[in-house]
Amino acid sequence: MKLSTRGRYGLRALIDLAVHETDGAVSAQSIAQRQNISESYLEQLIRKLKQDGLVDSVRGAGGGYRLAKPAEEISVGSVLRSLEGNLDAVECPAIEGNPCDGADACVTKFVWKRINDAISQAVDGIMISELAEESRALLEKQQDRQEPAEKRTC
Template sequence: MKLSTKGRYGLRALIDLAVHEKEDTVSIQSISERQGISESYLEQLVRLLKKAGLVVSVRGAGGGYRLAKPADTISVGDILRALEGDLKAVACSAYQEEQGCEGADCCVTKFVWKKINDAITHTVDSIMLGELVGESRRLLEKNGGEPVQRCKN
């Protein structure tokens, strides 16, 4: 499975938003400056995150975005599914009731695909945004409050 820039940048943007949420709302412009992601691309990502119920927008002076629920209740899986859609590494039709698979009764590889898909799901659903916020804050403290060098991914 390979995540697109939507998933990678969207996760970075949401971590940034959560880290700076104490400032009440966070603007697209401030996330863009800190993360090196274009404002127009961030707007597209935030629209998807808003539609998924992960962020809310605040209008008016001092408006911006904030999390729709506590960071400890949002999993990386929630974020990636909102941005990427299905996270399955392999779409095996043996597990789809409607389409089925002609060789499902004698296919051994379907067990491999199921284990891979289950492992991905378990991993992304077990990492919470709050954990990543804590880690980000630790890195900021370690760096003396200076922003951590931007990631290339």
């Protein structure tokens, strides 16, 4: 399974929204700048995420975007499925019980099912809140490294 820029950039955008959720609504321009993503491409991704109930928009002065539900309730899997569609590594009709030539004698369908289940379990088990927390910690480390030596405390 290989993710496109849609999934990778969309995930980065949602993490950015979670990291900056205390700032209120976040503009697409600020997300695009921080994440080094084209603003027009980002708008397309956000439109799809909004359609699937993961992002809300806020109009007017101070408008922008925010998470539609708590970051603890949004899995990486839900973001990737919204933007990428089916995440199965292998599409095998026999897994779903659909007709397939040779399905009765095919044992590889069990391999494909286990791989697909493992992918789903992995991405559904990681929440945006966890990634936002990791992102905040990395940002703090970067800021600490940039602080002048005389201002550092140990």
